Amino acid sequence: MTDEQTALKAVDSYIERYLHDIAAELNLSGGQDVLSYIRNYTERKGKRLRPRLLLHMAGSRKVTDPVLRIASATEILHLFALMHDDRIDRTERVQPTGVNQAEGDYDALRLLGGDFLHVCGMQLLGQTVADHGLSRQIIPLVQKISLITIAGQADDLSYISRSTHQLNLQSLYQLYDAKTGYYTFVAPVQIGYLLSESYTGHDDRVVRETLERLRVFGLSLGRHFQMRDDEHDILHARNDDMQNLRDVPHWEYNLLVTWLHETGEAVDPLSFLEREHRRDYLSTVYVEGFRGWCRTRRTEIEEEIRRHAGDSPLLTAIADLACT
Numbered sequence: 001m002t003d004e005q006t007a008l009k010a011v012d013s014y015i016e017r018y019l020h021d022i023a024a025e026l027n028l029s030g031g032q033d034v035l036s037y038i039r040n041y042t043e044r045k046g047k048r049l050r051p052r053l054l055l056h057m058a059g060s061r062k063v064t065d066p067v068l069r070i071a072s073a074t075e076i077l078h079l080f081a082l083m084h085d086d087r088i089d090r091t092e093r094v095q096p097t098g099v100n101q102a103e104g105d106y107d108a109l110r111l112l113g114g115d116f117l118h119v120c121g122m123q124l125l126g127q128t129v130a131d132h133g134l135s136r137q138i139i140p141l142v143q144k145i146s147l148i149t150i151a152g153q154a155d156d157l158s159y160i161s162r163s164t165h166q167l168n169l170q171s172l173y174q175l176y177d178a179k180t181g182y183y184t185f186v187a188p189v190q191i192g193y194l195l196s197e198s199y200t201g202h203d204d205r206v207v208r209e210t211l212e213r214l215r216v217f218g219l220s221l222g223r224h225f226q227m228r229d230d231e232h233d234i235l236h237a238r239n240d241d242m243q244n245l246r247d248v249p250h251w252e253y254n255l256l257v258t259w260l261h262e263t264g265e266a267v268d269p270l271s272f273l274e275r276e277h278r279r280d281y282l283s284t285v286y287v288e289g290f291r292g293w294c295r296t297r298r299t300e301i302e303e304e305i306r307r308h309a310g311d312s313p314l315l316t317a318i319a320d321l322a323c324t
Helices: 003-026 029-042 049-058 065-089 103-132 138-161 169-194 204-236 250-262 269-273 284-309 313-322
Strands: none
Touching (some): 003 029, 003 049, 003 065, 029 065, 029 103, 049 065, 049 169, 049 313, 065 103, 065 169, 138 169, 138 250, 169 204, 204 250, 204 284, 204 313, 250 284, 284 313
């Protein structure tokens, strides 16, 4: 088992103990269905991308108690967002087990479970900063990025309702920054830096410059990640006959709508709000053009990432982790 695998296993174990202890302390016998539903998320197999980025940036070979606790809080906050996101998308990311509810109640459990995790994550974050005298920038940073992400998720739902002149690559990247870049990449790498030995040796000017460099670096990672994810989702939504699309939420088509407008296709974006019109835009010819356009955009973003990483072995390693 590698050092990273050992650290991530420690994060998973800490999250399990922390949530169990809170439930026991508060005697939450009436909330067993919520806790069981949360457990389905905490035990799912995932990349643990956010704690991995944070641990890389913190840079310590031996994971200290405050770093372990902050990494765990970061993952708990991700699980909160994931449960709410699944409710919005009507996605069955996990199969509920140990839950005594009717099928229609799962949405409510996602909402309540997400709320529970949000409070737990922020509580753990605040306790750890106070207990260990960590940087006072961590809590405001998480709060600010949480608000940016909520606004980005709302913008995601209404993106294709914009006037056509606003459906361009720059607008899409701004959306990616808000809904993904800050939350998935900027926050972990900035927090990891604030936990590192490098931070303690830097003066205020260097800290500001480093946080700004990490912000720009993280946003580029977010654009690459989200474009790859959206392209996969759009192409995966096609049926075996490669002619029709399964029914997916209209906001999953934001990348496709942007591509159509960037390449000069006269398409009414509002038509994507209607199920019967969503299936008309991905013929075999479109697929190849769409893939090629996405590949070109990702190559451009990868060049930006390398430029922002510069000669830093640490940022180069993080870029390799995020882009594979």
